Amino acid sequence: EAQVTQNPRYLITVTGKKLTVTCSQNMNHEYMSWYRQDPGLGLRQIYYSMNVEVTDKGDVPEGYKVSRKEKRNFPLILESPSPNQTSLYFCASSTGTGGAGANVLTFGAGSRLTVL
């Protein structure tokens, strides 16, 4: 089944304890992206990647890191989490070849992160 898999789905952690949210897709997609979703703010893009070893900042990259060493994986790293990073996180992927606005995204199920 074509899918984007995120882990963990739920996580409660404490301020400053490094964590990684993994994201893996099995569709051979070139484009991958991380979003966070907060009440009243909608979905905001954190980072995206057009291909292996190519990453770029989205709208809210502060406090996050990503890497794209393999096509299928795009982990999100919080080096020193803070309470304002408590959010619902989504990984998404697409072929990335549709042109501006034609990028049809397949989303993961989400990872709900709470930082105390």
Next chain:
Amino acid sequence: SQQGEEDPQALSIQEGENATMNCSYKTSINNLQWYRQNSGRGLVHLILIRSNEREKHSGRLRVTLDTSKKSSSLLITASRAADTASYFCATGSQGGSEKLVFGKGTKLTVNP
């Protein structure tokens, strides 16, 4: 960098009624998409409409696009309780990158 804005923010209707949600955007676009999100779950792509299209159908969904008004609407006909979800429009700009920018969504509740 919010591009699309959905209206209304929330909509409550009875099963069998039609639901209409609107999306307005600021800059010229090549394509506009609609996504659906069940509570707390990942978004699911519904439909893509290109700037040279005025209307597109998919099952009970009808999407219109008016580039002169920079607006789109999503109509769900004969709604069902299972249509209860949030609906988002997403756009990318002409000449822009692959980046999609999402609106804040319309929360639709269909009462049985």
